[in-house]
Amino acid sequence: DAKTTQPNSMESNEEEPVHLPCNHSTISGTDYIHWYRQLPSQGPEYVIHGLTSNVNNRMASLAIAEDRKSSTLILHRATLRDAAVYYCILRSNTGNQFYFGTGTSLTVIP
C-alpha cells in the first residue's frame, strides 16, 4: 500500500478554519483517500473519503490536488471537540488493509 506523510502536530485557534495536509506522492490511480480521527481514549472515527473530486460532508471537506499526490482535510470552524489525532490513509484496489501512519495531532486553542 502507498504511504502517506503528515505533519506530526498542528495548532489552531477555536472557531477558525483548520487545513490538515497529507502527502501521498506514490498514490495509484485507483486508491481512495480516507481520513479518520481519534479522540483520546476512543476508537478512530471516520471523517471523509474521496477519489478525485473534492468532497464535503457535515464534518469536514476534503480537497484533493489535481495530480492526487496530496490532499487537505478542512475543518471549517475548529471546536475544542476537534482536538484529536487525524489520520490520512490510502485504500488500494488490491490491498484490503488499512494501514495507519502516525497522523497529525491537532491542538485547538480556546
Next chain:
Amino acid sequence: DSGVTQTPKHLITATGQRVTLRCSPRSGDLSVYWYQQSLDQGLQFLIQYYNGEERAKGNILERFSAQQFPDLHSELNLSSLELGDSALYFCASSVAPGRNSPLHFGNGTRLTVT
C-alpha cells in the same frame, strides 16, 4: 456511536494466559477488521474477515488467531500472553471489503498483561 460493540472494555490477565476479545459489527456490515494499538507503535492492522472468511492478514503473531462467525460477530484469541501484548485492541467493520467502504471502529478492549 459507531454501532460497533466490543467486549470486554477492560481485561487484566497474567503472562502465559489466554483471552478472547469479542466484536459485534455494525448492522449490515459484512467485513470485520482487528487492530492493535500500543503506546509506542500506533495502530497496527492484524487481520480482516469478510462474510466469515479470512480476507487479509497483517502483523498478526502466530499466538493470535481470529474468526468470524455466521452471525458476523468476530473473536480475537490471544494466547501465551506476554507483557508486550498489553495494548488497546480495536475492532472495525465495513459494509464491504472494497476501497470505497469506510471503516467504523468500536471503542476498543484495553488489555493489560501483568
